[in-house]
């Protein structure tokens with residue numbers, strides 16, 4: 001971690017300056033992601049080439065050649081918004097705001113919906129921007145902490161006890177990065193009940209939706225359940241199309257929608273025209289793409305089960321229920337960041353230390369949505385054979 005870099009300063013409008021702490025996960029990946037040959041911690045599923053995507057639909061390659069490269073509509077291409085709306089039960093195209101990735105959507109939502117002094121309750125551990133943007137905007141942030149010994153379960157009584165007079169929003173992420181936790185339908189209903197009772201906004205990060213390992217576990221989207229909920233989606237994870245940088249929010253709350261749309265004028269303004277075209281193609285074939293990625297995940301999980309059974313002395317393993325990541329921990333007495341750095345330097349296998357989630361010094365994230373995972377696990381095993389004394393394995 002670059003400890004000299006204390007803040008990233010972003011000038012938003014006039015004299016407003018956000019003091020954002022470095023995004024630890026991104027800074028760690030910036031050092032290794034494009035050098036390490038075996039990525040074993042990526043959260044996005046297997047990707048594909050433009051040609052492979054266009055081949056899913058007769059005529060798409062020719063139409064792509066003719067696609068216009070001017071500015072696009074700021075709220076998103078209407079046909080794309082329509083396609084995204086069809087992912088939900090009760091959302092109209094006008095209630096979908098397309099962004100440059102989920103990251104821009106989080107940034108716009110937090111700035112649009114919150115004002116300094118507001119209190120936000122955030123599912124923890126979490127993707128850093130879910131806490132950091134609110135914190136840097138002088139909001140009070142309470143971490144809604146979850147623990148491995150409870151199966152990372154969200155505690156509704158803790159949520160209720162965390163509510164204050166200035167609480168404005170509840171933020172959660174399911175399927176969850178990094179733990180692979182998926183709450184029950186009953187828990188989701190209870191969160192909505194609490195939010196409704198206190199007039200709170202719900203921000204539901206659903207970027208891994210569709211990656212439930214048992215499809216019967218899929219939760220309704222929060223925006224379908226609750227009029228003041230914002231559901232966050234993206235093409236990066238379930239569909240493996242992170243390079244498109246197409247994400248969105250879906251909400252029936254018109255004020256939040258309008259504020260986020262106005263804020264976007266100071267960010268990307270509009271989306272990339274080629275990406276919007278390709279995103280439409282991808283969404284028309286979403287079941288095939290997600291199905292391919294779920295098949296990769298199922299094979300990889302079986303392999304991880306046997307890997308962790310072989311190394312039960314070294315690691316704790318909790319089989320995730322959903323998503324493309326799991327949060328394992330090391331049992332031996334070594335700082336996990338030192339462990340991950342040594343692994344990547346000596347074997348080329350990239351794991352992600354839990355320090356990047358500000359979560360202690362024992363956990364690390366595994367990503368299992370990529371086709372070459374068996375090879376990466378093989379390399380990790382070679383590393384363990386070479387470095388760990390036989391009695392400790």
Ligand SMILES: Cc1ncc(COP(=O)(O)O)c(C=O)c1O
Pocket residue numbers: 043100101102103104127173177205207234236237242247
């Ligand atoms: C929970 C969560 N939300 C949002 C994002 C941001 O997604 P994107 O990189 O596609 O903008 C990520 C990416 O890792 C994530 O894990």
